[in-house]
Every structure is written in C-alpha cells, then in structure tokens.
Amino acid sequence: MPNYEHVFLARQDVTSQQVEALTAQFKGVIEAHGGTVGKTEYWGVKSLQYRIKKNRKAHFTLLNITAPHAAVAEVERQMSISEDILRFLTLSVDELEEGPSAMLRKSDRDERRDDDRGFGFGGGRGGPRSGGNDRGPRRDRFEGSSDEQQGEE
Numbered sequence: 001m002p003n004y005e006h007v008f009l010a011r012q013d014v015t016s017q018q019v020e021a022l023t024a025q026f027k028g029v030i031e032a033h034g035g036t037v038g039k040t041e042y043w044g045v046k047s048l049q050y051r052i053k054k055n056r057k058a059h060f061t062l063l064n065i066t067a068p069h070a071a072v073a074e075v076e077r078q079m080s081i082s083e084d085i086l087r088f089l090t091l092s093v094d095e096l097e098e099g100p101s102a103m104l105r106k107s108d109r110d111e112r113r114d115d116d117r118g119f120g121f122g123g124g125r126g127g128p129r130s131g132g133n134d135r136g137p138r139r140d141r142f143e144g145s146s147d148e149q150q151g152e153e
Contacts, residue, residue: 001035003096004065004072008079008088009058012045019059022084026063026075033074035067038096043103052086062103064096 008026010019019042027037043060052058065072072090079085 001066001068003093004067004090005093005096006063006065006072006075006088006090008061008063009048009052009086010061010084011053011086012055012057012059014059014084016042016059018084019061022082023061023063026078029075029078030063030065030067030071033067033071035065035071037063037065039064041101041104055086058086060103062101065090066096 008022010022014022023040023042027040030037039062041062043062045057046060047057048055076088076090079088
C-alpha cells in the first residue's frame with residue numbers, strides 16, 4: 001500500500017479537544033477503508049502567512065498514513081465539506097519518517113535557543129549576524145592615527 005503524509009489546518013477558534021476529535025474521525029475513516037495511521041502529531045496553533053477564510057492562525061496536525069488511494073480520497077472529501085478545516089495537503093512518499101517530524105524538531109531547537117539567550121546565531125553579542133565586534137579593539141580608535149602609533153613601536 002502507498003504511504004502518505006497528510007497535514008491539515010483547522011480553524012483557530014476550535015479547541016484542541018475538537019481538533020483531536022477531528023483527527024480521530026479521519027483516522028476512523030482511513031481504518032474503515034483498510035488503511036492505517038502510523039503517527040499523528042499535533043503541531044499546535046501557528047500563525048498563517050496570509051489570511052485563509054478570515055483566519056490569521058490555525059491548528060496544524062500531521063498524519064502518517066499507509067492506505068489505498070480510495071481511503072485518502074474519502075478523507076479529503078470529508079475535509080473539503082467540513083467547515084472547521086481550512087486547508088489540507090496530502091503527499092505521497094516512498095517511506096514514512098520515523099521519530100519526530102521536522103516541525104517538532106524545529107520547536108525543540110527554538111526552545112533550546114531561548115534558554116541560551118544570546119549564544120549562537122539567534123541574536124545577542126558576538127554572533128556573525130549581530131554585527132558584534134569579535135576581533136577586539138583596534139589601537140587607532142583610542143590613540144590618534146595608526147601611522148604614528150606603528151612608527152613608534
């Protein structure tokens with residue numbers, strides 16, 4: 001059976017419990033059509049790049065599916081009817097990714113970067129993007145011109 005990665009966006013004003021109920025409903029449809037859902041990840045409420053149906057934020061959820069095409073087509077049909085689903089995308093993949101997805105790994109990195117506060121590339125002093133002075137002070141900044149100073153030493 002083919003493998004799919006399926007991501008859907010639910011409206012921002014539904015609760016996370018309602019998103020879990022929608023996920024369980026779509027999981028049931030896939031299993032009723034002979035497929036399996038290997039992994040579900042709730043990515044949380046994230047800001048959208050632009051408004052979708054008057055929403056600025058949405059609940060993001062990933063489903064890793066192993067199912068026949070008919071099962072995926074039925075889930076997509078039900079999502080297109082639902083008023084709570086803003087968008088969905090299904091991609092056919094050769095093999096499903098084990099472990100946390102890139103979105104969850106990214107959020108882990110962001111949390112660690114917030115803990116560091118100023119170390120690394122995220123801002124702060126001395127990083128290559130911050131414009132900090134990591135070479136030390138120049139002599140001629142404080143003591144006249146550099147030509148006179150080098151001649152005396």
